[in-house]
Amino acid sequence: MARMTGSWLSGPTAALPLDDDGTPKYRGERLGLPEIGPGSLVGTGRRLGALMLDWLMAGGVSILILGGDALDSRLSSVVLLVWFVVGVVTVTLFSFxxxxxxxxxxxxxxxxxxxxGIVRALARQVLLxxxxxxxxxxxxxxxxxxxxTGTALVRSR
Structure with missing residues (x-):
């Protein structure tokens, strides 16, 4: 009897049905998303770019909150808190x-x-x-x- 879950050595294709060869034509095909254009899945580079922009903005707001002291020992905690709150609020309200x-x-x-929604946005941000x-x-x-969380990061334009 074959294991349904596979092994941690099996890689990302281990959870696929047995009759599936594990090679989608493009990313997002199994989710019903388009191959290119708005609504298609994004790559790692754009994800990292967006994360860096969010982190830099949170850093700037944190420095303003702390009164311009960039060497304050609380800076990293405030940056994380600002990034977390902004992420939850904006993803809940605007989806980005x-x-x-x-x-x-x-x-x-x-x-x-x-x-x-707020529950998925909060869970997603906690995991991030x-x-x-x-x-x-x-x-x-x-x-x-x-x-x-049952979400995907897709192109908006």
Whole structure:
């Protein structure tokens, strides 16, 4: 009897059905997303670019909150808090963070064409804080934080 879950050595294709060869034509095909253009899955470079922009903006706001003291020992904690709150609020309200908007990305639910919602946005942001779930991706290129919340980072334009 074959194991249904596969081994951790099996890679991202281990959870696929047995009759599937594990090679999609393009990223997002199994999710019903287009190959290119708005609504298609994005690559790692654009994700990192958006994250860096969000982190730099959170750093700037944090320096303003702390009164311009960039060497304050609390700076890293305040940056993380600002980044977390901005991420949850903006993804809940608009489906993108400021950095994602600049780069042309948005967070989309894969089960329904509706907004992300506060529960998914909060869970997604909590998982992003740990930085490991985004680094582990499936065959579609989605991070484990997106798989856990039923979301995907797609192109908005």
């Amino acid at each position: 963070t400021p950095g994602q908007y600049i780069v042309g990305l948005q967070v989309a639910r894969i089960d329904k064409p509706v907004g992300v 804080v740990f930085m490991v779930p985004p680094l582990i991706t499936d065959i579609e290129g989605r991070g484990m934080h997106d798989r856990a």
